[in-house]
Amino acid sequence: xxxxxxxxxxxEEIKDWPTFAQRVIQDLEAxxxxxxxxxxxxxxxxxLALLNGPVCAGALEKWALERSPVEEWGAFRNRRETISxxxxxxxxxxxxxxxxxxxxxxxxxxxxxxxxxxQHEKPRAIPTDDELFKWLKSIDDPMxxxxxxxxxTYGLRTSEVWHILDIDKEGWAHVGPMTKTGExxxxxCPMAWxxxxxxxxxxxxxxxxxxxxxxxxxxxxxxxxxxxINNDDLGNWLWRRIDGQIIPRLWAAAxxxxxxxxxxxxxxxxxxxxxxxxxxxxxxxxxxxxxEVFSESDEEHARWMGHxxxxxxxxxxxxxxxxxxxxxxxxxxxxxxxxxxKRPVDADLPDDVLAKLAQLEKLKKLMAS
Numbered sequence: 001x002x003x004x005x006x007x008x009x010x011x012e013e014i015k016d017w018p019t020f021a022q023r024v025i026q027d028l029e030a031x032x033x034x035x036x037x038x039x040x041x042x043x044x045x046x047x048l049a050l051l052n053g054p055v056c057a058g059a060l061e062k063w064a065l066e067r068s069p070v071e072e073w074g075a076f077r078n079r080r081e082t083i084s085x086x087x088x089x090x091x092x093x094x095x096x097x098x099x100x101x102x103x104x105x106x107x108x109x110x111x112x113x114x115x116x117x118x119q120h121e122k123p124r125a126i127p128t129d130d131e132l133f134k135w136l137k138s139i140d141d142p143m144x145x146x147x148x149x150x151x152x153t154y155g156l157r158t159s160e161v162w163h164i165l166d167i168d169k170e171g172w173a174h175v176g177p178m179t180k181t182g183e184x185x186x187x188x189c190p191m192a193w194x195x196x197x198x199x200x201x202x203x204x205x206x207x208x209x210x211x212x213x214x215x216x217x218x219x220x221x222x223x224x225x226x227x228x229i230n231n232d233d234l235g236n237w238l239w240r241r242i243d244g245q246i247i248p249r250l251w252a253a254a255x256x257x258x259x260x261x262x263x264x265x266x267x268x269x270x271x272x273x274x275x276x277x278x279x280x281x282x283x284x285x286x287x288x289x290x291x292e293v294f295s296e297s298d299e300e301h302a303r304w305m306g307h308x309x310x311x312x313x314x315x316x317x318x319x320x321x322x323x324x325x326x327x328x329x330x331x332x333x334x335x336x337x338x339x340x341x342k343r344p345v346d347a348d349l350p351d352d353v354l355a356k357l358a359q360l361e362k363l364k365k366l367m368a369s
Contacts, residue, residue, distance in 0.1 A: 021049035027089045036232030044082040061097045069104040125252040125272040126281050135250040146206040149197035154186040155283030155305045158235035158276045167200040178228040181306040189286050189293050249273035284316035289328035
């Protein structure tokens with residue numbers, strides 16, 4: 001249909017790619033508030049503005065297929081999403097193009113689809129608790145030490161550090177509503193890190209410092225709802241403190257020895273430097289292995305982290321090293337014969353009720369072993 005505007009009421013001819021791209025950008029900016037939700041599309045539209053030749057569906061389909069649906073499935077998916085955004089504006093009719101591109105998508109349930117998904121989920125390097133603790137202590141900047149300790153202790157998404165409303169005397173952190181999965185309570189593990197890194201005592205001080213300058217939250221109001229539109233940018237700001245070596249990098253055993261940033265120590269270990277999201281993986285593993293919280297269910301751990309139990313067990317805990325799995329099982333068996341600690345959810349129950357719960361817990365573990 002060339003450069004005609006596709007609509008029931010008439011047409012408006014668009015002959016060049018810069019004008020075409022600008023028209024779609026205007027629509028995208030008007031419809032989408034969250035910066036991270038339109039970042040890929042804006043980049044693609046600026047790229048399309050540089051194209052030559054007629055503005056047509058065929059050129060857009062060819063552009064989308066410059067990324068392999070098999071070998072570059074993530075990039076291909078992003079281009080398909082941009083094609084859908086363009087189709088929504090109505091400049092060009094792209095329904096048939098979208099159908100053809102969809103047929104090229106790798107089935108997630110196929111062997112190749114599962115392999116690609118596995119590669120996408122894989123963390124770079126998951127530090128042990130000892131490695132993580134020593135690294136946190138080595139950070140000289142007090143605010144950055146606090147921010148990364150918050151993420152490590154509570155298993156937060158990187159941008160969620162900006163959205164902690166309160167930490168009570170029992171350690172529960174109140175994660176605010178302007179986050180990926182909304183409002184929730186998060187429990188610390190290990191509890192000692194809350195005091196060690198001043199997470200509660202310095203909450204107001206460092207939250208204010210963190211939410212300032214070029215790393216300040218951008219909050220917009222829509223009706224009664226407030227939205228933070230730059231969470232991705234905030235998380236990337238913290239990530240750049242590590243990537244740019246503004247603070248020391250934390251090196252741990254590499255999950256992918258072929259990674260471009262992996263290095264061979266020459267001592268039988270290949271290691272890579274940890275990204276902030278690797279600390280979230282470390283927390284999920286710690287929930288399973290640490291005696292303070294391993295009596296809690298996977299569902300409870302998942303609630304603390306703000307995701308479903310399937311995501312918790314099949315993605316985050318999936319990368320637990322075998323040795324740590326063995327250690328966890330040994331610790332759990334040993335714990336069965338010891339006096340159970342008060343669980344955070346039971347802390348306010350009467351002693352006689354707690355005693356009965358402890359007996360039931362022991363019986364349940366014995367039956368499961």
